[in-house]
Amino acid sequence: MKKIFLAIIVCISFSSTAVFAQSSVCGDFHKKACYIEGTRKDKRAFAYNAQSKSGLFAQGSVSKMRCIVYKGMDYRISVCCETILGDKVNFKIYDGRTNEELFDNTKNDNTQQFEFQASTTRQLIIEATVPTGEVKEEKGKAENAACVGLLIENKVSDKTGFSQY
Amino acid sequence: MKKTLIKTLSVAALSGAVMLTSCGGGDKKTDVENMATDSTKTDTITSTAKATESSTEMSYQVPSPKEMFVFIKQVAGKNNKRVDMLNSPDNAKNYTDARSQALNFGIYSCDLTYCSIFEIGTNAIKYFKAVKQLGDAVGVSSAINPDILKRLEKNMGNPDSLVEVADNLYFSSFETLQNSQQGNTLALAVAGGYIEGLSIACNLVKYDKKNPAVERIADEKYTLENIIEFMKKYESDANVKQTIAQLEDLKKTFNAVTEKQQGKVTVKDEKGTKVLGGGSELEMTEAQYKALAEKVATIRNSFTGK
Numbered sequence: 312m313k314k315i316f317l318a319i320i321v322c323i324s325f326s327s328t329a330v331f332a333q334s335s336v337c338g339d340f341h342k343k344a345c346y347i348e349g350t351r352k353d354k355r356a357f358a359y360n361a362q363s364k365s366g367l368f369a370q371g372s373v374s375k376m377r378c379i380v381y382k383g384m385d386y387r388i389s390v391c392c393e394t395i396l397g398d399k400v401n402f403k404i405y406d407g408r409t410n411e412e413l414f415d416n417t418k419n420d421n422t423q424q425f426e427f428q429a430s431t432t433r434q435l436i437i438e439a440t441v442p443t444g445e446v447k448e449e450k451g452k453a454e455n456a457a458c459v460g461l462l463i464e465n466k467v468s469d470k471t472g473f474s475q476y
Numbered sequence: 477m478k479k480t481l482i483k484t485l486s487v488a489a490l491s492g493a494v495m496l497t498s499c500g501g502g503d504k505k506t507d508v509e510n511m512a513t514d515s516t517k518t519d520t521i522t523s524t525a526k527a528t529e530s531s532t533e534m535s536y537q538v539p540s541p542k543e544m545f546v547f548i549k550q551v552a553g554k555n556n557k558r559v560d561m562l563n564s565p566d567n568a569k570n571y572t573d574a575r576s577q578a579l580n581f582g583i584y585s586c587d588l589t590y591c592s593i594f595e596i597g598t599n600a601i602k603y604f605k606a607v608k609q610l611g612d613a614v615g616v617s618s619a620i621n622p623d624i625l626k627r628l629e630k631n632m633g634n635p636d637s638l639v640e641v642a643d644n645l646y647f648s649s650f651e652t653l654q655n656s657q658q659g660n661t662l663a664l665a666v667a668g669g670y671i672e673g674l675s676i677a678c679n680l681v682k683y684d685k686k687n688p689a690v691e692r693i694a695d696e697k698y699t700l701e702n703i704i705e706f707m708k709k710y711e712s713d714a715n716v717k718q719t720i721a722q723l724e725d726l727k728k729t730f731n732a733v734t735e736k737q738q739g740k741v742t743v744k745d746e747k748g749t750k751v752l753g754g755g756s757e758l759e760m761t762e763a764q765y766k767a768l769a770e771k772v773a774t775i776r777n778s779f780t781g782k
Binding site for chain 2: 338358359360361362364374375376377378379380381382383384406408409411413414425426427428429430431432433434436465467
């Protein structure tokens, strides 16, 4: 029993370190993994958005993040995870005020990317469900945790029509 | 048994940390029930879901000042080159306490971004030095490599590269604060950068009801809401608490702006492009704009010690 308690204490200490180190484990994951095929070849001038992020998650968990999209901008949101079983991240986008569902990738061929134009500024909630599967073992990372990345890119919408700007 | 226990605790602790980025906040509204609906989960994962119930967080993201400056440059033109409205790099030596160092680290980082976007190369170098000076003070020296100065000097005539260098510096220094568990310093730096960005925008943009840049400034209300929620995670720190109170005051000014309803929130397909529309739009009067600019100036001056 004493050994179990010792294991718990060691484990908690390790986990705390892992929490601190998690950003270095997954830190730039979204920059490396979320540029899906075709994104890099896209010549349109999408720029990296500071609201992008990566994190270490328990597999099967759901996480939410609140971000802002501005009127007059085009956005491209890409999600990715490191499972090597080919599982894809399920993600939904909700309006931050009304909680109305705006997008669900499971209803759109499980696409890992959503591109849209914002005609009004709004807060969005992006909800990602982390898939389960085997992941690469890394220092400071638990066996059942996986890196998940969310890449947001933006550009000023093309000027069209008579009224825009 | 021991192995399962270790595994469970490790994952629980890791998931408790949730997404770590510029701004992970403390709103506990995450739908924990959803976590337990996946029938493929093992007992360990189910335990994890329960274990994280009390620690799962909504994270709040904050756009960088670059986004607003790029928009203003595109809408108002690139000739808005004014350094008189920035915080003079000479003031950097005056910031000796933790709060003013963190706030002005954010302010100078924003000034550097402005100089790089509006192609004021010589000033970008000066602002880099101020960022470096305060960066050393707040503990992000590792992110501010002296080579960056060489790259800035080398790219003086190349605006795109200048923006890229400044932007990378912004991300890496803020990331360093986050990775080194200096959430309170990060919170203050984010607040400083936000107020400086808003101050520059209010100085550059002349009020015109139809000017999209004015509307964009009004929309900064939403960013402010995210920043306040993010900062609340660190409000046990007296400096952060004091700054939140100032931002809450600014929020009251924003709340006076009329919200015009544009109908139901929609996602429409327009010629192959998904368009997010509806909801509400903010319409600012000239008096409200003036009041906002004054409030921003007051807070900004209290940050810079002017």
